[in-house]
Amino acid sequence: MATHLVVQPEGLEFDVLDGESLIEAADRAGYSWPSVCGRQGVCSTCSVQVLSSDEPLAAPTPAEVETLQMLPKWSADDDSLRLACQIRPVANLVVRKFGVRPK
Numbered sequence: 558m559a560t561h562l563v564v565q566p567e568g569l570e571f572d573v574l575d576g577e578s579l580i581e582a583a584d585r586a587g588y589s590w591p592s593v594c595g596r597q598g599v600c601s602t603c604s605v606q607v608l609s610s611d612e613p614l615a616a617p618t619p620a621e622v623e624t625l626q627m628l629p630k631w632s633a634d635d636d637s638l639r640l641a642c643q644i645r646p647v648a649n650l651v652v653r654k655f656g657v658r659p660k
């Protein structure tokens with residue numbers, strides 16, 4: 558079952574299929590998502606601020622946390638920053654990300 562993703566502030570909307578990351582879903586929907594490492598989870602360029610989720614996201618893996626720690630705004634007490642190449646939502650999600658553009 559697909560979930561629905563909204564990317565603010567542009568208000569882009571598309572579905573995320575089961576098992577897809579946000580970047581993979583954006584690619585399939587015709588959008589280019591900022592990425593330097595090619596979705597390997599090591600550059601943090603794809604990071605998003607999660608604004609809302611109908612269901613909690615799975616906790617970040619230790620590898621994702623290691624990459625998120627490169628972000629000045631990251632805090633262990635605030636789980637709203639995540640990597641779009643790593644999270645695979647199971648429910649509707651709203652994120653803030655600048656730089657997502659039509660291909």
Ligand code: FES
Nearest residue numbers: 598600601603642
């Ligand atoms: S694309 Fe590099 S960490 Fe996600």
